[in-house]
């Protein structure tokens with residue numbers, strides 16, 4: 283089973299930082315943000331497929347071996363640094379390319395030759411699930427429902443729903459919903475719930491088939507959410523409601539900074555000092 287991470291976007295919210303540097307390579311604490319998603323994906327899959335743009339070779343270099351750096355770190359006895367560099371180069375990552383920015387659904391479709399006729403995960407690299415516990419919980423729900431698709435959602439204030447894909451459905455208890463409708467970025471007064479699509483999906487192979495014929499939707503883009511809504515006519519689909527402390531966003535400057543603070547605190551057991559010189 284594969285995990286697909288779309289990473290071909292331009293990162294315009296982070297300009298000028300992302301003028302040359304892909305937004306996926308911005309650090310969160312000590313790691314580039316995309317490495318969190320890759321490591322999380324490999325907990326439940328045998329290979330992570332990054333849907334890259336041909337201009338972002340830096341991402342591919344990060345997950346390749348760097349023998350010159352490794353030799354140097356070994357020579358100077360920096361064993362801990364050697365280990366983290368080696369680890370990044372050993373992660374099982376492959377690449378496909380999205381040559382036109384036609385939307386998230388289109389990006390996912392580029393990975394079809396890799397996912398074949400198996401179910402697959404889609405992971406939005408902007409989101410970090412630091413305990414790597416969301417995908418296994420989604421897999422469990424899917425296994426309990428004959429391999430149905432499962433989508434992670436998070437409850438957001440109603441006035442923010444227009445930034446997200448939103449679900450409607452029936453509460454089955456224990457944070458599990460049976461979905462009966464999905465809408466991408468609905469106007470606030472038309473949103474069917476406050477349960478927003480987070481960026482972790484476990485999808486049946488039928489989703490790939492339907493993406494081939496999904497027409498552009500909101501924003502003129504081929505939306506993954508629209509393909510999922512179409513699948514609902516044929517297959518059951520479930521949602522897992524994720525707690526706010528199970529997932530962190532890095533997609534805006536504000537959330538990137540607060541996620542850096544949270545990851546630093548997780549690693550060090552305290553927030554950064556207010557007075558750096560004290």
Ligand code: G1P
Pocket residue numbers: 386406445446447448466467478479480481505506507
């Ligand atoms: C995408 C998805 C949306 C989801 C969101 C989560 O939108 O299309 O359904 O809720 O990610 O961040 P984007 O943020 O790329 O506009």
